[in-house]
Amino acid sequence: MLGSETLRGACKALTTVLTLVLLTPFLMCSRRASARPMTPEDVSRLVYLGEVAVSPNGRTVAFARNALPDLSKGEKNGGFKTSVYVTENPLSSEETVPREMDVGSLAFSPDGRILSFLWRDREEDDHRGVYGMKVGDRGGGWRKIASLEDSSIHRYAWLPDGQSLLCVAGRPRVEADDLRRDERRLGFTARVHEEERSDNRVLAVPVEVGEGLFEDEEEEEASEESPLSPRTEAGEEEGEGEAKDVSEPPREISLSGYKGALRVSADGSLAAVSVTPTSAVDERMMNSTIHIVRVSDGSLVRTVDTEGKIGDFDLSPDGQILAFIAGVDVHDPGATTLYMTEAARAGGELKGVNEGKPEAVTDIAWSGNSRLAAVVHKGARSLLRLYDRYGAVLDETEGGELIFTSVRPAGGGAFFLRAHHPTHPTELFLLSANKTVHRWTDTNPWLSDLDFGAQRTVTYTARDGQAIEGVLVEPVGGVPEGGAPTIFDIHGGPESHESNGWVTGYTGPGQIAAGRGYAVFLPNYRGSTGYGVAFSKDHQRDYGGKEFNDIVDAIQPLQAEGVLDPSRVGITGGSYGGFATAWASTNLTDLFVAGVMSIGISNQVSKWGTTDIPNEMFLVHARLWPWDDWLWLLERSPVFYAGQARTPLLILHGEEDTRVSPSQSEELYRHIKVRTDTPVRLVTYPGEGHGNRNAASRYDFNLRMLEWFEVYLKSGDRKAPLPPPSPDLSLILPPVNASSESEAMLNQSRTNQDRLREGAHRKPVAPTTAERKRETEIFEKTGDQAVEREVSPHTPSPPSSHSSWLGGRDDLPWDASTEEDKEEEEDLTSSGLSVDPLIFRETKGLRVH
Structure with a gap:
């Protein structure tokens, strides 16, 4: 347990090298005697560590920092923007690319001399391309190094010769696109639902370097040939005339379907590409396959057929072994099992390396040809495990109070790890070969000035004997006699899980609530990942059954510990956690005196017909179609019990949500409003989808949630008057x-x-369809974020460059790593293709019903 007194105690400097076992008690600097609790304003100014790229020699690290606009300083409302920092030393970095540029997909060239990223110069570029800058250049020396005339590049990976990139790009424009665009300008804006899909392609694109680009400042270095120098005509003598760029035109690799993430083996022989029949999000979740292609000629070597969901994947440096994370079958709720197979052998065996174990593999990376590093979550804790190339375990390193989320090799047997902790969002750490740890980043140093409530895991027994684990945050200063008002914070998915790390965000009350005297409990109920596939499947065909019994069965043991005041229990959650909140506020209303539901499900019948994932809903949740048993689905819906609701309920929803339609919130609101006199309020956010992206709407959400709990939960008064429509x-x-x-x-x-x-409340920046799909994936994966990231039925596609990665709870910004999706959407809208009518809807203000 990490109590507030411990946090105030003296601790070693962050630059001190610590063994992993001793690391966590000293993660924060000494706290001042004037430490204060966390506030909603603190959450709004948090900066989050984004993607990270590690140079081939492991010495240089580039990382992104994602920040929202500072509304208190008059900055224009919007979503996260990304700045880039480069460093070779812990806790020391310089901004290399400013936040105003908002770049993505960081990667190093094979020789480590060039840092590349995706960007579109709005004044110069028609499409998004790959830009590069010399490592060590702090003067803004970036230049375009790869682009296409007819579309944007959305994802890319360096080929080992340093002369070209393997890219996923939009389809080329055709004459019909210009005609459709002209029609739209004349007002013909009709869209055909689910027929006008986006398409893309895979190409090998040459790296083009202009004169003088990346030349070394030293004269002797300037004379050396750069691996990115323009190639000369055959037979041209060095020094004769001007070098002519004879780069080959982009070469397309023919693959049928919609292309997602890609990986290239270090030897350049093979590439792995995830492919789905179409760009539909339901298919991307449930019907992805990995195609292995030969880079030299684009020929298809093998299709790795798997049933169900696919997560991260990676080719061994020699191209012989493909490691990937996937579901065990089409009904597996999450991609959590590690597999290995011979990459080039058609029909090769898929070896389930950790199949059947009570754990979840969340990220993988090869370190040489003989070791595969895997981040493993076992319930609410994490560890780093090393496998040999045949799947045998070589070593394990426990995370302690750190929650590892992602890993990349750093050379010399060391690894860079992204990890979060009860007192800070995700930061970067270096784990050396002798298992000592250096903290590499300190993104929010001001957090050391705050006072945090003690945080720990709790295990209890459900009514049928099943052991259930959760994370408990105690009030700052300790639990009062008689127990504290307690908020149950329910994660989404439900195929995600809570870790005993950073649990605070704009939808997650966490340490903000602890500073106001609340206890917060985050249960990993049945359906959660991290406890094995059987546990994840145990919620299926049982909406509102064992899964939510697990939640309420925590009340008695928490009361017995003296933590919880049974007369003041509240609940909140988003998406599937919103379903739990709605169920608790209607079917289980006697147990909960306040609820805050966001983007949640209220009617299982109508939800199926209005979601963008009907197949996923059938395969890993309901396990039956609505027409198989209409009445059963209705009886497992909160609206069925709305007439008995006595729990004051705040309902919040993004108006452009395609995962859970806003009509789900409208239905529940109307039923409670008409059938009872229970306090209920519906707030909708124009321009927002399955979770809020923009600074103003996130802050507004956080204020409303806390105010609702202050009025109804802390007082225990179910009949208290509604708070004012607008927060302070x-x-x-x-x-x-x-x-x-x-x-x-x-x-x-x-x-x-x-x-x-x-x-935000007049004309918020409306997310593109691709953004909303990506944000939805992140929300369901992380369970809060709304998120970021990062995460779910809806495991986000792995990053486009394997030298960069994301992860964490609520420190994964919703629109981080989606710049390629934004640009992809621009390709579609500029060509006149249909994307989504909601994107172009005039939004005139936040709505309180």
């Missing part, structure tokens, strides 16, 4: 000068309203 924004929108207090208040109100009209 004065802490983030500072007051204007005025000649009197009353005038100041009036001006403040007007100023706030004007800012809101100009910000």
